[in-house]
Amino acid sequence: MKKIRVLHFVTGGFSGATSVAVDIITGHQAYSDIESLLVLRQKKTTTSEKLASLEKKGINYQLVINSPHFATSKQLQQIIKEWQPDILVSHGFPEHIIGRAAGKKANVPHMVQVEHNSKERYTFIKLWQTRHLSQFTDSVVAVSKGVAQVLNKQQLKAPIIAIANGIDPKRFDSEPMPISSRNKDIIMVARFAKSKDHATLIEALNLLKQKNITPTLTLVGSGKTSYQNLANNLVKKYGLSEQVTLINHSNEIPQLLERHKIFVMSSRFEGLNLSVIEAMAAGCLVIGSDAVGVNELIEHKKDGLVFSIGDAQTLANQLESVLTNPLNFETMTIEARQKVLSYYTKSRMLKDYYDVFTEIMNR
Template sequence: MKILHITDAASGGVLTSLTALARNQAAHPEVSAVGVRYTPRADSPSRNHIAAGLGPMVDLHCWSPGPGSTVLTLIKGIIRELREDWDLIHLHSSRAGFLGRILALAVPSHAHLVYSPHGFSFNQTGYPQFQLRIFKLLERIALLGSRDLALVSPGEAELAAEVLPGVRTAILANAVDPELFAPKDSPGLTSRPPAPLSVIQVGRIMSQKRPELFAEVARLAEIRYPGSFTFTWIGEGERNLLSACPEISITGWITGEEIRSHLSNAALMLFTSAGEGMPMSLLEAASAGVPTVGSDVIGVRDLIDHRVDGMLFRTADEAVDALFTLTDADIRSSMAAAARRRVLLKHNESTLASNSLQVYRKFMTPASVAESAAVSNAGSRAS
């Protein structure tokens, strides 16, 4: 099978997810070629950095010399690839997903199209309601080009079935290399100093991640339990959104190796996002034996079994209470070990390529409505 991945979101969790998928597919004996095409964002790593992550077996092309590329650049690139001899084109992120499927209506193509939004745009925060309705309408229109969605979590699949009539879904859960993010010692190190505990978040500082909530939790935690925690945001973006708590450390963009170093020294992750597909940073933390206190939203609750391998919250006060609960070293250690087990069993890169090929084949085989439902149900059970 010849597989091409296209994205205009070459940064953050989308890039991490796509990189793992393409790299593992390229090593699979049933795959003869894998390509990645992208347009960069302002926070995208260099082409050389992306190429190093993908490995030498993936054919990588950047369609723009730098960030700020026009929609026309993306359109021209997609049209070229639709005319090439790919068996399957996997579109990642909302803009590439919309353009790719709409263009497929006009451009003859041998390729089967599959789309992964990595978090639907109409489920985002920070946009006015009329704009969210437009995003939803565009997703429905794009179904004319392809209604096959490879979604990264059961919550995302449920949302798609509810909002997008006629959609066919399968779960292709994100995965990590559990050895790369293995804890240096046993998960949830009881030998770590009891206070202060290092609490981290990983990602772009943007409204969707609700940094204001992160800052509010940090502020309340210091008031109620002074000296018990330190808070660090690993990433870059709109720093003013964290201004409610000046004591929060901000690393800026750092390398993957540096992120792993922070994870190895962290006690907890505080994940305040308003909605996700399936956050890679949460998976990486779980693999490193760092339990998460996460917002009770799509994508996050798909990865946290409350009070088993992490804790969910709805308000800042609940988040502070959860952090305090996890100051107990035994509870923290138990949840850390359970989070690591979840990654080993359900989100291990070793099965990512074979899982993706199974999803692709089911989509590429003519299916009745009942068979389409079976694809979705089988994926949900697998996750």
């Protein structure tokens, strides 16, 4: 049986896009008719430790220069000519432009764009490029329905489909502890960035403190120093240091989630937030902002709660309701976990991508 050779091109920053590409490649190792190559656009965060983790997973990978873009493209073209992929999958912005431009020059038979975010820095030129390249693209994959709606406005010539990212539910207890029995209160797992808006959550915590409600808050994630400093300064300003714990990195995210009652995601924009999905799988009561990539995961008052972007007062009120009467929200956590098991598993995501690849080859 001839294998389908799939080359995934993605940032080497080991962001969410990189993680999804790695998950697809790792999962497709179990498929007898798929052979994968990962090409990373090297960044400062492309460390030897992270590359070693790819080797441990048995992933075949190569690196290309970060900039200038023409040099990145030239190196990628050479890899394409040597490896001869059937399908080039370019993940994220601007990699999907750089990758498909290189693929077109190197005569790759089929190309796929994967868009991981709902808000990117599209200049007039970049938008023209992605429209132009779409006529040489077999499929455009959006990681959520919200991202698909954004892409529909770009007037692309390739068909757009939504394939939601997925998680491995086996990482979490099959019967999570009820939130009323958990000893920690609130957690947010997110890198410090403009899109995540930790400030609104800290503002909500301060509003609760003014009512003599002082829950614990755990913030897990690294990111830009400027946004970390902003969060730290707000914590100090409101005298919340005894309530707030900051963890730069953890290899025990499932265990942390399973010890907390409430998970908050106060994003301003997303692609599809995997941390929300993981929190649902861990049995947390999830409260999320009405942002693309978050709001479609939560059905308000059925399997979680939703608040308007940047609305600290509503968030504070919701936190108070859950903290004072956690038993009233147990049913929501059960509904949320069931949703994840039904729609947001890694196995479902892998099959969806496999179906796209085989459909393209059989077209």
